[in-house]
Amino acid sequence: MQAARxxxxxxxxxxxxxxxxxxxxxxxxxxSEPPEPEPPEPKPPEPEPPKPxxxxxxxxxxxxxxxxxxxxxxxxxxxxxxxxxYTNTLRNDTDKIFTTKGRLNRKAYFMHTLKLIGLMIVGAIxxxxxxxxxxLIATWVGSYMISIRRLHDLNKSGWWVLLYLIPxxxxxxxxxxxxxxGTHGYNRYGEDPxxx
Numbered sequence: 001m002q003a004a005r006x007x008x009x010x011x012x013x014x015x016x017x018x019x020x021x022x023x024x025x026x027x028x029x030x031x032s033e034p035p036e037p038e039p040p041e042p043k044p045p046e047p048e049p050p051k052p053x054x055x056x057x058x059x060x061x062x063x064x065x066x067x068x069x070x071x072x073x074x075x076x077x078x079x080x081x082x083x084x085x086y087t088n089t090l091r092n093d094t095d096k097i098f099t100t101k102g103r104l105n106r107k108a109y110f111m112h113t114l115k116l117i118g119l120m121i122v123g124a125i126x127x128x129x130x131x132x133x134x135x136l137i138a139t140w141v142g143s144y145m146i147s148i149r150r151l152h153d154l155n156k157s158g159w160w161v162l163l164y165l166i167p168x169x170x171x172x173x174x175x176x177x178x179x180x181x182g183t184h185g186y187n188r189y190g191e192d193p194x195x196x
Contacts, residue, residue, distance in 0.1 A: 097112060097115075097116075097142045097145060097146060098141065098142060098145055099145060099149075100145055100148045100149060100152075100158055101149075101190075102149060102152065102189065102190050102193075103149060103150075103152045103153035103182065103187075103189050103190050103191075103192070103193050104146060104149035104150045104152070104153055104193065105153055105182055105193045105194055106150075106178065106179070106180075106181070106182065108193065109146060109147075109149075109150045109153075109177065109178065110178060112142075112146045113143070113146065113178075116139045116142050116143050116146070119135060119138070119139045119142075120135075120136065120139045122135060123135030123136040123138075123139060124136065144161055144164070147161045147164065147177060148161050150177045151177070152187075152189035152190070153182035153183065153189070153193065154177075154180055154182055154183065155183045155187040155188065155189070160173075182194075
């Protein structure tokens with residue numbers, strides 16, 4: 001629209017400069033005005049990008065996705081960690097009575113001591129028939145072995161177990177092994193049995 005007005009003004013000015021030409025009538029001016037420009041055409045919508053074809057799932061892809069889901073999902077724990085560690089320690093240490101490697105916590109030490117006392121009673125009953133003597137020797141050796149492992153939990157050398165040979169001191173030493181809390185975390189004898 002502005003362009004049409006400018007053309008009209010320019011045309012009028014140039015006609016005013018031309019003295020010898022007749023002036024156009026008003027009706028001719030209205031006829032000579034250019035028509036109003038048409039509104040611009042709306043832009044066509046942009047085409048959507050092509051959708052990728054779905055990937056066919058093979059058996060291998062399904063297995064990988066299943067394993068990925070299993071790794072991400074946390075496994076629910078049925079018991080508190082501390083209680084399960086006690087039971088795990090008892091289960092794992094049942095076959096390790098006759099070893100001095102590693103550490104033994106208070107509860108496991110107490111449970112092993114009760115087992116050995118029961119075996120000692122059976123061995124004493126069978127000692128009349130000479131069958132119980134090897135059982136008595138095995139329980140005596142086993143009690144020293146678990147005491148050494150308990151000392152390892154306290155971060156002490158296994159040689160301290162020789163205090164059992166001193167009368168009256170052995171009672172105090174036994175109570176110390178039974179009630180003293182073990183070293184938290186790793187020590188020179190291995191990992192904390194409660195942290196496993």
